[in-house]
Amino acid sequence: MSVTIDIAGLPAERISFAPAPLAELCMALHALSQPTHHPRLQSWTTATRAALDPCLADRLLDADFMWRSSFSDVFMPFAGIPGGDGRPGATLAEDLDALDRMDDERFVMAALEHCWLSLYNEGGWPSPLKDAGARAKALETAAARGPRQLAFSVRLLDDTDAVRVWLRRMLEDCEEAFFAETWRRLEPRQTADTRHKTEVLRRKGLPTVLREVSAALSVDDGLTTITADKMVNGRATATDPLIGSGLLFVPTNFGWPHLLVLHAPGWRPVVHYPLDSSELGAAPGSVELLTRRMEALAHPMRxxxxxxxxxxxxxxxxxxxxxxxxxxxxxxxxxxxxxxxxLHTRRQGRYVQHQLDLAVVARIGSDFIEGILR
Structure with missing residues (x-):
């Protein structure tokens, strides 16, 4: 399984790196809602959640499906505005201004993409603002998530303008409450990383810079297709004339272990890559290798x-x-x-000895190790 990005004929200057404050706010909200995904951020998530105003915390629950289990494309509006330059703003306010320029249909489809994720990514579902069947499907899926999500989805479809104003105000309150100070600390480092990778791209080429971005990224010998090794299938093009050509790489300090690839039809592709993955030890294995390991360990005798x-x-x-x-x-x-x-295998005289590589198995899960060593 993988997500591919068609870059055939894409000029080198249309591949770029840049920080994106609104996208980073999305990842921060995800970390707050799913702290177990991000154990290295425990001190930040604990302190931030403790200091959060109860009213703001309650408002965040209404829309948390946009960042809790999936990442809504509304947090990368710069990639979804036809004719735009495809670049994020220098500030959160500039990104929110770009979000305001997005038309209602695109905004609603992106905000509710969790309701039909595969169809949304294939461009195969009509707008719930115009199609009764699509509206019913969106509300049915929202209802399965809970009454708050259903109520928010009804508001979004019935009074899109009001919800857009409400969402912007809530994100501005997040900036005031915690994100402004967080972004002040993170932005210089992200800017330095994007400058470095831009220079690597210029001097050493795309294959080299992709290896620096993530071990899960690769490009074919003809430099026509980038592949992201992920447990999802998808495809995108960086040369769509309707939206504009370009491929953007955006760093995130909150993102690990997530490597996100925006690949919705009619949007410029964006790769949202985590920083500091090298601090976690060896590079992550491929999905194919993970599958082999899980299948190998699934047999009772093994x-x-x-x-x-x-x-x-x-x-x-x-x-x-x-x-x-x-x-x-x-x-x-x-x-x-x-x-x-x-396994480790070594020869001891005329005998060959085998031993389990616990360091590798530990990366699969501590429960397995505890089970076999109990």
């Missing part, structure tokens, strides 16, 4: 073998005796674990 291999190195014949199966059967199971990169 789980049992892992119980022994986590404690000490074993030979194939030793494992066969312990578990009462043949050596060839053990070898087949070990081959699966080794292909998934879960």
């Amino acid at each position: 789980m049992m073998l892992c119980r022994s291999l986590a404690r000490a190195p074993y030979t194939t014949s030793e494992l066969a005796r312990v578990y009462g199966i043949t050596a060839p059967e053990v070898s087949r199971h070990l081959a699966v674990l080794k292909k998934a990169g879960l």
Whole structure:
């Protein structure tokens, strides 16, 4: 699974890097609503939530579906205005001004994209402002999220202008409450990162800078397609004449572990990449590798073998005796674990010993390690 961005024929100068204050506010709101996704931000989320005005906290609950489990494209308005330059504003106010310039249909579709995420990303659903079926679908999905989400969605569809004013005011209150000070600290570092990556792109080319952005990004040899290794399928083009050509990379200090790719039809593609992922140790494995590892660990006998291999190195014949199966059967199971990169293998004289790589398994989940070592 992956998201691809068609860049065939895109001039090099149309690939750019820039901070985006409104997009970063979205990620900050996500971190506040889902603190378990972001354990490294615990001190910030705890302090910010404790200091938040109760009235503002309550208002945030009305619209949290726009940032809690998915990330609404309304937080990147610069990418959705036909004929615009595709660049974020230097301030949150400038980004909010761009949001005000977005037409109602585009705004509503983006705000409610969680209601039909796959169809929205494929451009295959009519506007709920005009189509009764689309409206019913949006409200049905909102109702499943809860009464507050349903009430907000009804307001959004019945009085779009009022909701747009309400949303801007709420985001401005967030800036006053916590984001202005946070952005003051983060913006210089993000600006420095975008300058650095712009220089890397100019001097060393696209493949090199993509590796610096994320290990999940790659480009084909012909420099025509960028691929983001994600557990979702999608496609976008950076050369749509209706919206304007361009591909933007936006850094985020709040984003890890999320690598976001805006790929809705009629919007310029944007890659929202987390900073400081290198501090977490080894680069993340591909989705294909993760799938192999999960499948390898799902087999009951391999789980049992892992119980022994986590404690000490074993030979194939030793494992066969312990578990009462043949050596060839053990070898087949070990081959699966080794292909998934879960084993250390070393030769000790004329014997070959195998042991589970706990550092790799720990990146899959501590519950598994605790289970096999219990």
